[in-house]
Amino acid sequence: MPKMGQAAARKRAFVEAAIASIHKKGIVALTMADVAREAGVSAGLIHHYLGSKDQLLHATMRHLLHELQQILKHRLSRAKNPHKRLEAIIESNFTSEQMRPEVVSAWLAFYVQAQRSDSLSHLLHIYSRRLQSNLTAGFAAHDMPLARARIAAESTAALIDGFWLKAVLVEGVMNHKHAVKVLKRHVAQQIEEASATGIA
Amino acid sequence: MPKMGQAAARKRAFVEAAIASIHKKGIVALTMADVAREAGVSAGLIHHYLGSKDQLLHATMRHLLHELQQILKHRLSRAKNPHKRLEAIIESNFTSEQMRPEVVSAWLAFYVQAQRSDSLSHLLHIYSRRLQSNLTAGFAAHDMPLARARIAAESTAALIDGFWLKAVLVEGVMNHKHAVKVLKRHVAQQIEEASATGIA
Amino acid sequence: MPKMGQAAARKRAFVEAAIASIHKKGIVALTMADVAREAGVSAGLIHHYLGSKDQLLHATMRHLLHELQQILKHRLSRAKNPHKRLEAIIESNFTSEQMRPEVVSAWLAFYVQAQRSDSLSHLLHIYSRRLQSNLTAGFAAHDMPLARARIAAESTAALIDGFWLKAVLVEGVMNHKHAVKVLKRHVAQQIEEASATGIA
Amino acid sequence: MPKMGQAAARKRAFVEAAIASIHKKGIVALTMADVAREAGVSAGLIHHYLGSKDQLLHATMRHLLHELQQILKHRLSRAKNPHKRLEAIIESNFTSEQMRPEVVSAWLAFYVQAQRSDSLSHLLHIYSRRLQSNLTAGFAAHDMPLARARIAAESTAALIDGFWLKAVLVEGVMNHKHAVKVLKRHVAQQIEEASATGIA
DNA sequence: AATGAATGAGTTTTCATTCAT
DNA sequence: GATGAATGAAAACTCATTCAT
Numbered sequence: 001m002p003k004m005g006q007a008a009a010r011k012r013a014f015v016e017a018a019i020a021s022i023h024k025k026g027i028v029a030l031t032m033a034d035v036a037r038e039a040g041v042s043a044g045l046i047h048h049y050l051g052s053k054d055q056l057l058h059a060t061m062r063h064l065l066h067e068l069q070q071i072l073k074h075r076l077s078r079a080k081n082p083h084k085r086l087e088a089i090i091e092s093n094f095t096s097e098q099m100r101p102e103v104v105s106a107w108l109a110f111y112v113q114a115q116r117s118d119s120l121s122h123l124l125h126i127y128s129r130r131l132q133s134n135l136t137a138g139f140a141a142h143d144m145p146l147a148r149a150r151i152a153a154e155s156t157a158a159l160i161d162g163f164w165l166k167a168v169l170v171e172g173v174m175n176h177k178h179a180v181k182v183l184k185r186h187v188a189q190q191i192e193e194a195s196a197t198g199i200a
Numbered sequence: 201m202p203k204m205g206q207a208a209a210r211k212r213a214f215v216e217a218a219i220a221s222i223h224k225k226g227i228v229a230l231t232m233a234d235v236a237r238e239a240g241v242s243a244g245l246i247h248h249y250l251g252s253k254d255q256l257l258h259a260t261m262r263h264l265l266h267e268l269q270q271i272l273k274h275r276l277s278r279a280k281n282p283h284k285r286l287e288a289i290i291e292s293n294f295t296s297e298q299m300r301p302e303v304v305s306a307w308l309a310f311y312v313q314a315q316r317s318d319s320l321s322h323l324l325h326i327y328s329r330r331l332q333s334n335l336t337a338g339f340a341a342h343d344m345p346l347a348r349a350r351i352a353a354e355s356t357a358a359l360i361d362g363f364w365l366k367a368v369l370v371e372g373v374m375n376h377k378h379a380v381k382v383l384k385r386h387v388a389q390q391i392e393e394a395s396a397t398g399i400a
Numbered sequence: 401m402p403k404m405g406q407a408a409a410r411k412r413a414f415v416e417a418a419i420a421s422i423h424k425k426g427i428v429a430l431t432m433a434d435v436a437r438e439a440g441v442s443a444g445l446i447h448h449y450l451g452s453k454d455q456l457l458h459a460t461m462r463h464l465l466h467e468l469q470q471i472l473k474h475r476l477s478r479a480k481n482p483h484k485r486l487e488a489i490i491e492s493n494f495t496s497e498q499m500r501p502e503v504v505s506a507w508l509a510f511y512v513q514a515q516r517s518d519s520l521s522h523l524l525h526i527y528s529r530r531l532q533s534n535l536t537a538g539f540a541a542h543d544m545p546l547a548r549a550r551i552a553a554e555s556t557a558a559l560i561d562g563f564w565l566k567a568v569l570v571e572g573v574m575n576h577k578h579a580v581k582v583l584k585r586h587v588a589q590q591i592e593e594a595s596a597t598g599i600a
Numbered sequence: 601m602p603k604m605g606q607a608a609a610r611k612r613a614f615v616e617a618a619i620a621s622i623h624k625k626g627i628v629a630l631t632m633a634d635v636a637r638e639a640g641v642s643a644g645l646i647h648h649y650l651g652s653k654d655q656l657l658h659a660t661m662r663h664l665l666h667e668l669q670q671i672l673k674h675r676l677s678r679a680k681n682p683h684k685r686l687e688a689i690i691e692s693n694f695t696s697e698q699m700r701p702e703v704v705s706a707w708l709a710f711y712v713q714a715q716r717s718d719s720l721s722h723l724l725h726i727y728s729r730r731l732q733s734n735l736t737a738g739f740a741a742h743d744m745p746l747a748r749a750r751i752a753a754e755s756t757a758a759l760i761d762g763f764w765l766k767a768v769l770v771e772g773v774m775n776h777k778h779a780v781k782v783l784k785r786h787v788a789q790q791i792e793e794a795s796a797t798g799i800a
Numbered sequence: 801a802a803t804g805a806a807t808g809a810g811t812t813t814t815c816a817t818t819c820a821t
Numbered sequence: 822g823a824t825g826a827a828t829g830a831a832a833a834c835t836c837a838t839t840c841a842t
Contacts, residue, residue, distance in 0.1 A: 006805090026316045028228055032833065042807050047834060061321055105315065111369060112312055114227045115305065155382055158362030165361045169311060169324055182355055189393065232816060242824045244818080253816065406826090426716045428628055431811060442828050447813060505715065511769060512712055515705065516626045524769055545659055555782055558762030565761045569711060582755055593789065632837060642803045644839080653837065 010049050011059060014039055018060045023102040027109040032056075060121050061110045064103065065127055071095055076134075082141030083191075086156075089134055090183045093160050099167060107170045108168050131157055136160045152190040158185055211259060212240055218260045223302040227309040232256075261310045261320050264303065265327055271295055282341035283391075286356075289334055290383045293360050294376045299367060308368050316321075331357055344394045352390040358396050359383055410449050410575040414439055418460045423502040426467050431545065432456075449456060461510045461520050464503065465527055471495055476534075482541035483591075486556075489534055490583045493560050494576045531557055544594045552590040559583055610649050611659060614639055618660045624704040627709040632656075643714045661710045661720050664703065666728055671695055676734075682741035683791075686756075689734055690783045693760050694776045699767060708768050731757055752790040759783055 017039035025034055032053055036043040050056040075088040097103065117173040135153035140146055163179040165169075215240035218230075227236050232253055236243040250256040256317055275288035297303065314320040336355035363379040417439035418430075425434055432453055436443040450456040475488040497503065514520040535553035540546055563579040617639035620628075625634050632653055636643040650656040675688040697703065714720040735753035740746055763779040 010805095028312065029201060029316075032832085033831095040215065043833085044808075044835075045806060048806080053833065071209075108315070111365075112228065112308060115308070116229075121369070127334065128370060135267065155386060156357060158366060158382075159358050159383060160362065161365045162360065162362030165311075165365055166328075166358060169314065169321070170328060178225030182351065182358075186355060189389070191285060193389065193393075231814080243816080244825070245823060247817065248823080410826095426712065428712065429716075432813085433811080443812085444814080444829075445827060448826080453812065469792060499716070508712060508715070511765075512626065512628065512708060514769065515708070516629075516702030521769070523785075528766075530768060551782065555759060558759050558766060558782075559755060560762065561765045562760065563763030565765055566728075566758060569714060569721070570728060582751065582758075586755060589793065595792075631835080643837080644804070645802060647838065648802080 007049065012063075014046050014050060014056060015060045015063045018056055019106045022060075022109050023105040026105075027057075031033065034057060042108050057109075057113060058117070058120065060106065061113060062123065064106055064110055065123055068092065068098065069095070071197075080165070082138050083187075085141075086135065086138035086187050087184055090156075090160065090180055090187070093164065094180050096162070096176070099176050104164075104168050107164075128157075139190065139194075141190045143196070144191070148194050152187075152194070155192070156183070156187060159186055201203055207249065212263075214246050214250060214256060215263045218256055219264075219302050219306045222260075222309050223305040226305075227257075227312060257313060258317070258320065260306065260321065261313060264297065264306055264310055265323055268292065268298065268387075269327070270377045271297070277330070282338050283387075285341075286335065286338035286387050287384055289331070290356075290387070293364065294380050296376070299376050304364075304368050308309065320324065328357075339394075342391045342394070348394050352387075352394070356383070356387060356390070359386055407449065407531075410445075412463075414446050414450060414456060415460045415463045418456055419464075419506045421501050422460075422509050423505040426505075427457075427512060457509075457513060458517070458520065460506065461513060462523065464506055466509055466521055466568050468492065469527070471497070483587075485537035485541075486503065486535065486587050487584055489531070489538065490560065490580055491555075493564065494580050496576070499576050504564075504568050507564075528557075539590065542591045542594070544591065548571070548594050552587075552594070556583070556587060556590070559586055607649065612663075614646050614650060614656060615660045615663045618656055619664075619702050619706040622660075622709050623705040626705075627657075631660060652775055653761070656775065657709075657713060658717070658720065660706065661713060662723065664706055664710055665723055668692065669727070681736050683787075685741075686735065686738035686787050687784055689731070689738065690756075690760065690780055690787070693764065694780050696776070699776050704764075704768050707764075728757075739790065739794075742791045742794070744791070748794050752787075752794070756783070756787060756790070 014035065017035050021030055021034040021038045024038075025031075032043045032046060035056065036046055039046070039174050046056060050059060072089065072092040075092050076085055079085040079088040092098070110120070110124075132153055135156050136146075136149045139149035139152045142149075144152065160183065163183065167176075167179070214235065217235050221230055221234040221238045224238075225231075232243045232246060234292075235256065236246055239246070246256060250259060272289065272292040276285055279285040279288040292298070310320070310324075314324050332350075334352055335356050336346070336349045339349035339352045342349075344352065360383065363383070367379070368372050414435065417435050421430055421434040421438045424438075425431075433445060435456065436446055436448035439446070446456060450459060472489065472492040475492050476485055479485040479488040492498070510520070510524075514524050532553055535556050536546075536549045539552045542549075544552065558581065563583065564591045567576075567579070614635065621630055621634040621638045622640075625631075632643045632646060635656065639646070646656060646705055650659060672689065672692040675692050679685040679688040692698070710720070710724075714724050724748055732750075732753055735756050736746075736749045739749035739752045742749075744752065753766050760783065763783065767776075767779070
């Protein structure tokens with residue numbers, strides 16, 4: 001148990017060093033030596049714990065997804081009503097943790113890697129579907145027809161990704177709070193318009 | 201001119217080989233030998249024309265942006281009214297050329313590279329600002345207050361990127377026509393709502 | 401064609417460098433850098449031509465077997481009668497080329513490697529069976545019953561290997577000519593005794 | 601003594617683990633971790649008892665030689681007459697212990713290592729000379745002239761090695777009993793022929 | 801005594817780049 | 822202009838060995 005804990009803590013530290021290194025050098029130029037330096041250990045040690053560069057990167061990507069899921073889970077559990085749940089989903093994607101430049105860089109790297117790894121792309125699919133169904137459920141709970149809820153969910157998901165991508169590319173320019181505000185307005189707009197259409 | 205034309209044609213061919221190779225192997229694993237094989241020439245020749253791997257990648261990224269700008273310019277010039285101009289902007293981003301898997305992969309690689317290259321990130325900024333101002337102008341022409349037009353432009357740009365990113369990650373799932381339809385509806389919604397609010 | 405010849409000559413040179421290096425450092429400690437130094441080229445070049453250390457060693461082992469087979473073939477083609485053929489087989493195994501210390505060391509390395517490689521052990525089996533059948537045929541041609549010829553062949557083959565192994569281990573002590581002499585006597589003895597027994 | 605006994609037992613266990621590991625992975629690829637795993641201990645412990653990989657291998661080789669010498673000594677002490685002594689020498693080399701695949705692999709590794717280690721090659725020389733003189737004495741006791749006895753001893757030793765080598769290379773094919781039978785016949789043949797020649 | 805964490809030197813391998821032809 | 826041979830620097834990875842616990 002203490003050993004196990006030790007090993008897990010080490011892996012975690014290496015994963016965080018990987019995230020920091022990806023931000024500093026980019027995945028393309030990233031070397032194990034970079035990560036080792038960042039973690040303050042010898043390069044061999046990372047191999048000892050993670051096996052290979054590939055496995056380190058996989059662990060890193062899984063870590064990103066896991067963190068996001070934890071935040072989402074936590075915020076959803078505290079949301080009192082459907083509308084709050086929709087807002088919780090939005091906020092989870094723009095947490096200060098999620099918007100840390102290192103994390104943002106790592107996610108982009110994740111997307112690049114996912115294109116070459118079935119297991120990563122699979123994880124991404126699962127996450128994507130879950131987000132879509134969470135959003136759809138949130139909209140559907142507002143007396144919105146399912147088809148309409150699906151489209152609203154789809155555009156909301158796309159907006160989340162779009163704002164996030166802008167944050168990646170135009171670092172510093174994007175204001176998380178602004179993004180969240182626009183997104184919440186979009187959600188409200190979808191709901192209002194649906195109910196308006198419904199009445200008419 | 202004939203020599204120049206020859207050289208330009210060569211460079212162009214190498215850039216296209218680079219795009220294809222990025223799709224096949226990913227930027228992370230991409231080698232000059234891959235590109236050379238794809239182009240059917242020796243690796244040395246690419247150096248002869250492009251100078252270095254870095255320069256080849258830069259040329260490739262500039263090519264992507266240039267192509268998109270050409271399409272946009274062409275479609276905008278044919279759009280008869282402000283609304284058509286907004287639709288032209290949307291359509292330009294989901295051309296069958298833009299949605300070619302190779303091109304999509306290359307754009308993602310572009311984004312990754314841009315984070316490490318001032319010149320690339322500068323190009324991206326310029327393009328982003330131009331897109332934003334084009335969209336804003338389109339909305340403003342619909343009797344929308346400037347502030348409102350800016351927000352509509354911003355969310356529209358984010359939706360474009362968001363749908364595009366989904367296309368990258370969930371290859372095959374995203375239907376270009378569907379994306380275009382949802383985007384056009386979004387644009388219409390923004391305009392309608394603005395006029396409704398304006399009256400009230 | 402000239403390219404092909406060049407490449408073949410290079411490979412050949414690297415194989416010979418490998419043989420020399422095995423003698424100098426032993427297979428256990430052998431590095432690609434050793435072989436490269438011996439060949440007077442960079443380590444990368446050997447990879448360029450041979451692909452990997454493993455493939456270099458395989459090529460080396462195949463070379464050894466091929467050389468021996470060539471010598472054997474040549475000498476057998478010149479042997480006028482069954483007895484000469486038996487002697488040719490013996491002599492082929494103790495050629496000055498075969499007894500070069502480098503070659504001897506490489507053969508021992510071959511034996512060690514063969515235990516871990518199906519393809520090498522397969523080559524060795526084939527060679528071993530061919531030797532056995534050649535010897536058996538040689539003895540059978542002396543009016544020896546087949547069963548007897550087989551045993552004579554077997555002990556002759558074992559003697560060849562035994563003398564060769566002594567040469568490996570007690571380098572310098574073994575005199576090739578002496579080995580050949582004893583072996584020829586052994587062959588003669590087998591034939592005589594068989595005919596004696598046959599008469600009795 | 602009890603501590604000494606403990607330490608000795610440990611070393612012995614590690615030597616046996618080394619023999620087993622050499623068979624499983626080959627000397628070329630053998631690592632201390634392999635041996636440690638085989639012995640069910642940590643790699644550090646082997647260093648603690650043996651000092652280094654080199655010393656472990658040396659101890660292993662000495663062990664092989666020692667075992668063979670013990671068997672030989674034991675069997676010779678039970679042999680009642682010169683002829684039985686010759687047979688005892690032969691049998692000692694084809695004991696079921698000596699023919700265990702692990703032991704056979706280890707001997708071949710021994711031969712390879714001996715080429716690079718003066719102390720190992722020295723041990724081998726001593727053993728080889730002792731075998732030769734034992735065999736010579738055995739033949740000489742049959743009223744054979746010394747020169748003749750030496751040649752008979754030499755060929756007998758070579759046959760032993762040759763059959764053993766076949767066992768190494770064509771694992772499973774060689775039948776120990778058959779080898780012993782052929783060897784005994786060879787010995788008998790040498791003696792008979794010498795006496796026949798002597799009389800004539 | 802025993803472990804396993806940690807290192808650093810060394811090994812294979814890869815690749816952008818150069819250069820003679 | 823075009824090739825591909827050749828290099829050298831740097832990468833991932835391995836492993837014997839050390840050492841704190």
